[in-house]
Amino acid sequence: MNKSNHEDLQDIISPDEIPFMHYGIINQYNYTKVTHVPIKRWDPLSYNPIILNESGDNVTLDKQYGHYSYISPIRGKRPKERKNTKVRKIEDSNELNNFQQLIDIFEPMVKGKHYISTDGKIYPAHTLIISEGNNPLDNPFSDQIKIYPNLKGLAFAMINKFPAMVRVIDQAIEPKIKKELYQLDSHARIAEGICFLTVPKYYHETIEDMTTEELREFFKTTQTAIKFCIEESVKKDIKIIPIAPFFNVGREVGGSLRRVHMQVYMDLTQDGHGSRLESTLKAFDYMNKTGECQLCQSKHGDGRRIILETDDWTVFATNSPIRNRHLRFAPKEHIEHIGQLQEKQFNSLAKILRIIFMVLDDLNVPASRNVIINTKPFGYKSFFHLFGDILPFEFVGGAEMADDMRVVRVSPNKFAKECQSIIKQKKYENIL
Ligand SMILES: [Zn+2]
Numbered sequence: 001m002n003k004s005n006h007e008d009l010q011d012i013i014s015p016d017e018i019p020f021m022h023y024g025i026i027n028q029y030n031y032t033k034v035t036h037v038p039i040k041r042w043d044p045l046s047y048n049p050i051i052l053n054e055s056g057d058n059v060t061l062d063k064q065y066g067h068y069s070y071i072s073p074i075r076g077k078r079p080k081e082r083k084n085t086k087v088r089k090i091e092d093s094n095e096l097n098n099f100q101q102l103i104d105i106f107e108p109m110v111k112g113k114h115y116i117s118t119d120g121k122i123y124p125a126h127t128l129i130i131s132e133g134n135n136p137l138d139n140p141f142s143d144q145i146k147i148y149p150n151l152k153g154l155a156f157a158m159i160n161k162f163p164a165m166v167r168v169i170d171q172a173i174e175p176k177i178k179k180e181l182y183q184l185d186s187h188a189r190i191a192e193g194i195c196f197l198t199v200p201k202y203y204h205e206t207i208e209d210m211t212t213e214e215l216r217e218f219f220k221t222t223q224t225a226i227k228f229c230i231e232e233s234v235k236k237d238i239k240i241i242p243i244a245p246f247f248n249v250g251r252e253v254g255g256s257l258r259r260v261h262m263q264v265y266m267d268l269t270q271d272g273h274g275s276r277l278e279s280t281l282k283a284f285d286y287m288n289k290t291g292e293c294q295l296c297q298s299k300h301g302d303g304r305r306i307i308l309e310t311d312d313w314t315v316f317a318t319n320s321p322i323r324n325r326h327l328r329f330a331p332k333e334h335i336e337h338i339g340q341l342q343e344k345q346f347n348s349l350a351k352i353l354r355i356i357f358m359v360l361d362d363l364n365v366p367a368s369r370n371v372i373i374n375t376k377p378f379g380y381k382s383f384f385h386l387f388g389d390i391l392p393f394e395f396v397g398g399a400e401m402a403d404d405m406r407v408v409r410v411s412p413n414k415f416a417k418e419c420q421s422i423i424k425q426k427k428y429e430n431i432l
Pocket of ligand 1: 293297333335
């Protein structure tokens with residue numbers, strides 16, 4: 001077998017070989033029809049223009065809040081992983097030796113080497129890596145998809161291959177696509193944004209299996225990538241960016257890939273944000289007017305609902321859970337966005353998250369969990385205090401779909417007690 005039999009095995013994929021919307025790229029070579037373009041569509045029944053009052057005058061912005069959907073057909077092509085597939089590792093382009101187990105699709109990317117299975121299936125190492133620890137790597141708007149043979153860090157942020165949003169769109173065809181989309185649906189916009197994911201160098205399926213150092217590097221890599229994306233977006237005259245960093249750990253909560261990874265959605269459409277974020281922004285706005293910050297001042301039921309506390313973070317059972325056993329964490333310092341967190345805070349965040357995941361395991365809480373980081377959108381002048389939500393998986397019913405409401409059966413006080421007793425018993429001194 002040689003290179004010419006497998007074009008995918010080149011070190012770099014040239015733009016004319018990139019399939020439509022892979023890595024969020026639409027160009028003159030892969031564009032066929034407008035119906036495949038990811039769109040952002042606001043629900044007209046949950047659509048609210050944002051009106052500012054500036055010096056007595058109402059100013060209606062070209063922005064709104066409410067419910068919106070990204071309609072992205074490419075998302076259906078995401079891989080479903082097989083475990084323990086026998087593969088051969090390609091040491092160089094002419095020699096196929098060194099059999100080894102393929103663990104997951106990220107393995108070739110983080111090693112910077114293509115893999116091929118015994119049945120001839122290719123596991124390409126092509127990707128676009130935008131950060132490694134504190135170092136920005138390739139531009140988040142690059143269309144160069146390639147291999148990275150010299151990665152040295154413990155975590156890497158890479159552009160999502162099957163994203164919800166368009167990242168790069170050929171200037172030459174953009175006006176034509178916009179015109180076609182307008183004719184198809186005058187209320188739709190091209191969903192523009194960056195979707196990236198951070199993966200650890202070494203294979204882990206859960207947060208608690210990672211070392212503190214790995215997890216800290218993982219967060220730093222994500223922060224570096226977010227800052228880099230903002231920097232490059234600003235150069236394109238983008239002024240507001242809602243940012244959603246989250247983990248889906250486990251299949252039931254949307255984790256289609258086994259290697260633990262964090263995702264970040266950065267919406268560059270500049271037309272507003274969702275209802276939940278609007279509620280949070282309004283709540284903080286109200287706190288600002290009354291001169292207090294709930295997260296700075298709350299004692300969480302006189303400490304009864306506090307589960308873990310370090311110099312930098314507090315973890316508590318929230319009194320209005322979104323799901324049963326919903327935990328929340330926040331930095332002790334009044335930090336507004338993820339870009340402001342320091343190395344020391346990431347280090348202790350890594351420790352507390354590992355401990356909390358172990359405690360949840362001990363309490364037989366479903367292993368599939370979402371972790372959401374709520375951070376102030378870039379470019380917003382709002383008052384905000386960063387916080388995270390840990391949400392164990394469960395099925396939700398119709399009542400919960402009808403409103404931003406949840407019927408829970410586990411009392412937060414009781415759950416906090418259970419967590420506290422595990423921590424008291426196990427102490428986790430080796431981690432703290
Ligand atoms: Zn605060």
